[in-house]
Amino acid sequence: MKKLLAIALAALMALLPVMSLAEGELTMGSWRTDDMEQVTALLAKYEELTGVKIVFQPTTSTQYNATLRQQLDGGIGPDLFYSRTYTTGAELYENGFNVVCNDIPGVKENFTETALDGFTAADGNIFAIPFAAVSHFVYYNKQIFADNGIEVPATFEEFLAVCEKLKAAGITPLSNGIAANWDILECVLCGMVPNYITAEERVAYEKGEKKLNDEVWVRILTDFSKLVPYLPEAFASIDNDQANVMFGLGQSAMLIDGSWSYGALNGDDYDIEVGFFPIPAPEGNAAGFSLHPDFGIAGNAASAHPEEVKAFLAWLASVDGAKVTAEVIPEGFLPLINADVAPEGSIIAEMNALGEGKNADRRFVWNMMALYTPIVEQLNAICRGEQTPEGAADVINATWEAELAK
């Protein structure tokens, strides 16, 4: 009874916009209401090229999964929809809602395995076209660097020296805190990891072939712990928003955060000149680059316009389509296609250039989600001085071994 009522209501709400659609128009669902302008521009360009009209219908981010699920369950889902990566995205595919993208022209040719990894289900099928990735950077205040005669550091050791120099000058080196319980892992630690292990080694850790308390991991966590003295005094009370505000107001020289923050930090709210560089690799290690697939576009398997859906997905997977996408994509989101599509001189091109020739990998924890919360807990404990890097590595390893044994 309740379910029936819920479906009827969801159907009604979803039907309202659909009823206003003309014959032959497609719809696209999304959680990125912020991107209305950009995606509308993208879809307008597509209509210009092909004559197929697609209407963008985003819902609130927090309700996207539930709304989309109800629409799909009720058979009234959008023809195309934004897809999350890994487990969350794969869940919809496993319930049969996604068009399988293996045979879409361009998918196998134009994307690297790393890019496709986030959109590949357990059975090996690709459930969405990779669309945008994010990276993690050290943002720095150019003015403070210039005033203190500091150059962008090339190694992790130089980075620590920069922090020490700033601290000695009475400036808070980093504004990161631990109160939000996610950025310390997703931006800081995941930003560091590709400097220590390659994508292949990551897989070995996922499979349990390598131990998460080996030398490499103790080293990663030890290097992480070396950053703690350079966090703000009140780091335990500072969340991601406040860290951004601190950096934006010039109260700290640097901030380790996601590429998506660039637009806001460089925007009208703040009066600082922002530069960025990837967290540098320690001396002797090959520099890596964190490039994390953030979202893709999937086709609805039950769409009334299967040909148009496939044609649009193929266009997204083509270099020409990706070029148009790169022009309208919001600042800080990087195209996932394996071709040089970023407009020259753009921020996207600048961010991409930083990763050139490096071992690019995604956030290592994304295939080991059971470790997400335990690692955050251990990082917090290291920051508070309640845990050693060795102790943390042992706990993390034991958690993963227990998970693999299940």
Add this chain to the structure above:
Amino acid sequence: MAAKSRTAQAFQGGKSIRPGGFYWMRYVIPALIFYVVFMAYPMLDSVRLSLYEGTAGVRQYVGLANYVRLFTDEVVSKRFWNAFFNNWIFFAYHMILQNALGITFAAILTNRTMRGRQFYQTLIFIPCTVAVLVTGYLFKIMMNPQWTKAPLEAAGLGFLVHIPSGWLGDPGTALSAVSLVSVWQWVGIPTMMFVAAFQGIDDDLIEAASIEGANAWQQFTRIRIPLIVPVIGMVAIMTFVSNFNAFDVVFAMETLDGAPDYSTDLIGTLFYRYGVAGQHPVGIPEPGVGSAISTSIFAMLLCGVVPTLIKTQGKE
């Protein structure tokens, strides 16, 4: 004929004070339907949900597996008892501090020599009218040394700053800080109820007591307090229930995880994490476990509410 019309009159509840029959049924039905559809049914359905696994569409009956997991799984049970224990502390702050303050404020406000009662009453009540998300966020900023250490120290109020982590960043003080903000915000509600209760006391009683020589303290403890015991009981139950349903103040001041280190995790945030939102970043909720949490808490609350009701109500 006359008898028949009298019966009809009685059936309609005419002149009779206690008419027989079920004529009252039709007055109850609308509220009953409303109650059943919107309260009783969803509540019972949530109990049923706790016996299932999976989300809408693919739901599977698993018996008591969710309860077994809730009470035996190392991580889940640890979080559950942690949240349960935290909730008692959170409740204790409100029960002891908020309600004692409420009675004190009400006693002062209803004192016959009190001037400007309306003004103070409004002042005490104002925080209740502000959104928790707003007050929570303001206090979060105010309690962060990063923003307030310098100005407070300059004003000679350095003792208000908790260095270095901030009140909300220290697992040892975070729950107290959150509780006190909540007490500050909601103290107006019990105050208003106690004011109304005190005002309901017949002046003659107080007058008689003072003629008999009872001093103000004796009047307060021997006459005014015993006379408002039913209200105190009601307030206690409301505090109990609303505190065990608390969610927003933690959400606004700490994270959904009950940071730092789960020290502010309450049943409400725990339920939300498991049953509604799913753990970040996967975000696939487990409504079954969520329902098991809420059903268990419902049973436990019942054990607290029923004896309190019996003990305090019906004493006129």
